[in-house]
Structures are given as structure tokens and as C-alpha cells.
Amino acid sequence: MADCTPMIPADMSASELELNEFVKHSELGARHLKSGPASQLPTLRRILHRSLHDKAHIYLVDLEVEMSPPNLYLPLIDLSSTDRASTAQSIRKACMDHGFFYVINHGIDDFIVKSLFRESMKFFDLPLSEKMKLERSKDHRGYTAPYSETLDTSSKFKGDLKESFYVGPINDSLNQWPSKESLPAWKVTMESYYEKILNVGFRLISLISIALNLDENFFTKIGALDSPMGFLRLLHYPGEIPESDKGKYGASAHSDYGMITLLVTDGMPGLQICREKDRSPQLWEGVDHVERALIVNIGDIMERWTNCTFRSTLHRVVAVGQERYSAAFFLDPNYDCVVECLETCCSETSPPRFPPIKSGDYLEERLRLTYSQ
Numbered sequence: 001m002a003d004c005t006p007m008i009p010a011d012m013s014a015s016e017l018e019l020n021e022f023v024k025h026s027e028l029g030a031r032h033l034k035s036g037p038a039s040q041l042p043t044l045r046r047i048l049h050r051s052l053h054d055k056a057h058i059y060l061v062d063l064e065v066e067m068s069p070p071n072l073y074l075p076l077i078d079l080s081s082t083d084r085a086s087t088a089q090s091i092r093k094a095c096m097d098h099g100f101f102y103v104i105n106h107g108i109d110d111f112i113v114k115s116l117f118r119e120s121m122k123f124f125d126l127p128l129s130e131k132m133k134l135e136r137s138k139d140h141r142g143y144t145a146p147y148s149e150t151l152d153t154s155s156k157f158k159g160d161l162k163e164s165f166y167v168g169p170i171n172d173s174l175n176q177w178p179s180k181e182s183l184p185a186w187k188v189t190m191e192s193y194y195e196k197i198l199n200v201g202f203r204l205i206s207l208i209s210i211a212l213n214l215d216e217n218f219f220t221k222i223g224a225l226d227s228p229m230g231f232l233r234l235l236h237y238p239g240e241i242p243e244s245d246k247g248k249y250g251a252s253a254h255s256d257y258g259m260i261t262l263l264v265t266d267g268m269p270g271l272q273i274c275r276e277k278d279r280s281p282q283l284w285e286g287v288d289h290v291e292r293a294l295i296v297n298i299g300d301i302m303e304r305w306t307n308c309t310f311r312s313t314l315h316r317v318v319a320v321g322q323e324r325y326s327a328a329f330f331l332d333p334n335y336d337c338v339v340e341c342l343e344t345c346c347s348e349t350s351p352p353r354f355p356p357i358k359s360g361d362y363l364e365e366r367l368r369l370t371y372s373q
């Protein structure tokens with residue numbers, strides 16, 4: 001994509017002709033030219049009038065956001081269906097094609113999700129000094145401030161814009177909680193949502209087992225879910241961002257580390273996925289909001305287990321100028337669980353691509369890299 005840089009008119013007063021030339025020659029532009037160049041010109045002109053000389057990256061991010069293709073409508077899985085075999089088949093296809101899908105009729109009442117967001121907003125509204133009193137512990141519970149994490153470990157732009165709060169397994173005593181005086185309903189709201197989303201996670205894992213031609217209780221039987229590392233992560237993305245932060249991401253490109261992630265958002269756009277990470281230039285597609293649906297995606301551990309039959313898809317959250325709240329639930333195996341290629345996912349012609357690894361070792365290493373930027 002760097003090939004776009006020399007095409008940027010330096011005088012910042014591009015004529016229609018120059019703009020057309022630019023669109024024609026940049027790869028992104030060429031793709032969009034087909035879908036109506038005339039409508040893109042005002043956007044291009046606005047972007048080109050910004051200071052561009054040493055900000056090619058920022059320019060490209062803006063261009064990608066504003067010119068990204070129509071949003072993706074991911075496969076929809078109805079969790080209330082009694083035809084488990086057919087649901088499992090649909091999940092299999094979704095995990096092979098996208099690594100992402102929506103889940104509807106999951107059984108979590110809307111008022112529980114609304115309470116979750118209400119309490120999440122109350123916490124992020126607290127002064128930074130208050131939030132920092134609950135800063136993320138070595139057990140990964142608590143608050144992470146804006147810029148403290150860079151999910152894209154290869155990026156030269158350090159510090160994602162989001163702030164977050166991690167709640168770990170609720171039956172141990174390692175979690176940190178805001179005081180009852182400041183947020184009386186916080187802990188009970190988080191615990192209630194945690195319990196419900198964990199249950200949906202278990203139901204999905206069972207369907208995923210069937211989708212992989214395994215016993216429906218396979219992951220329970222091998223002990224992967226004896227005391228699963230389920231982490232609820234509340235996220236808050238800023239609306240207005242200062243000029244100095246332009247070019248940064250809400251959450252930079254990454255794949256999730258564990259088995260599956262179950263996401264709820266407040267409906268604001270921003271989430272994008274890249275289905276082919278090795279394609280150049282990468283194609284980022286926005287994920288549509290579906291009212292009351294969860295967005296579920298496959299993580300790296302599941303990709304390893306399935307020998308890449310199921311994809312752990314690259315995704316990110318771009319800044320869209322509006323505040324955004326979401327809550328991701330990462331369902332990961334016990335730390336002592338050995339993750340090795342499933343029998344149903346390898347053959348003589350498709351041997352295991354990854355050596356066996358202890359889930360805890362893998363997850364800890366990924367977290368270390370994320371926070372050592």
C-alpha cells in the first residue's frame with residue numbers, strides 16, 4: 001500500500017484531474033473506481049486537503065476507512081434451533097469461510113446486556129486516577145488505560161486508543177472490583193453477565209465439537225473446560241481523537257488468542273475483519289451490527305487445534321469519530337490443557353502444522369508480547 005504515497009499531490013490543492021489520476025493509480029482507489037468514482041471524489045478531496053507530507057500512513061488509514069467496501073453480513077447461527085447437526089454444519093462452514101459469525105436467540109435477555117453497558121459506562125466515566133487504582137494485575141484482572149496496549153505487535157504506531165477492564169473467572173478471588181460506594185451494582189451485574197455468556201460459550205463449544213466430527217462433549221472430556229480461563233473484557237473507544245492520535249487504531253489488527261470470543265457491541269461501527277491476512281494490499285471489511293446478536297469468532301488456540309481448518313481471522317477496530325462500547329468474552333481452555341492437532345483435522349496428506357503446546361504457555365506469551373510494546 002506504500003505505493004500510494006508518491007501519488008499524493010504535495011500542493012494540497014488537487015484538481016479533479018489529479019484526483020482522478022490518484023484514484024486510478026492507487027490500488028485501493030482502483031478497486032473503488034468500479035463502484036462509482038464520482039461519489040468518492042468529495043471524500044478524496046477532503047482527505048487530500050489535510051497535511052499529508054509526512055503522514056502517509058494516517059492518510060491511508062483514513063482512506064481505507066472512508067472507502068472501505070460495503071459491510072460484511074456474516075453467517076447467522078440460530079442457537080435456539082433443535083436441529084443440532086444442521087446448526088453444527090452451518091458453524092463449520094462459517095468457521096472455515098470467515099472465522100466469524102453472528103449468534104441469535106442465544107437466550108441472554110436484552111436487559112442484561114443493557115445493564116452491562118450501563119455499568120461499563122459508569123466505570124469508564126470515573127476519573128483516570130480512580131480507574132488506575134484498579135490497574136491490571138499480574139493475573140490480568142482490572143483496568144488498562146488508553147495507549148497501554150498495542151494489539152498489532154508489528155505496528156510502528158504504538159498504543160491503541162481503547163481503554164478496557166478485565167474480569168476473570170468469577171469463582172476465584174483474583175478479580176478487582178470498583179468500590180461498592182462508587183458503583184454499587186457493578187460486581188453483581190458483571191457476575192450475572194459472566195455466568196450467562198459462559199453458558200452460551202459452552203453451548204457453542206459443544207456445537208463446534210460436532211462441527212469437527214467429534215463427540216459433542218469432546219472438550220469437556222479432555223478436561224479443557226474444567227476451570228476454563230473465561231475473561232470478560234469491557235472496552236471503551238474514544239469519540240473525538242486529538243490530531244496527535246490520528247493514524248492510531250481503537251484496537252489495532254490482531255487475531256484473538258484463545259478458543260472462541262463472544263462479543264457484544266453498542267451498535268457503533270468500527271469493527272473490521274480481514275479474511276486473507278497474507279493478501280496484499282489487505283482487504284478490510286466492516287462488520288454490520290445485528291440487533292441482539294452476538295458476534296463470535298475463532299481464536300488462535302482453536303485454529304491450532306483444528307490445524308487451520310477453522311480460521312482465527314485478523315480483525316481491528318478503527319476510530320470512526322464516535323464513542324463506542326463493547327464487551328468481549330474470551331473463552332480459553334484451562335492453562336494446563338495441552339493443545340495439539342485434533343485427530344479429525346489431520347491426515348497423511350495434511351500433517352499437523354503446529355507442535356503440541358500448553359494452553360497457559362501460549363496465552364501468557366501472547367499477553368506478554370501485547371504489553372511489552
Ligand SMILES: O=C(O)CCC(=O)C(=O)O
Nearest residue numbers: 235251256271317326328
Ligand atoms: O470492540 C470490538 O469490537 C472488538 C474487540 C476485540 O477485538 C478484542 O478485544 O479482542
Ligand SMILES: [Fe+2]
Nearest residue numbers: 254255256315
Ligand atoms: Fe479481538
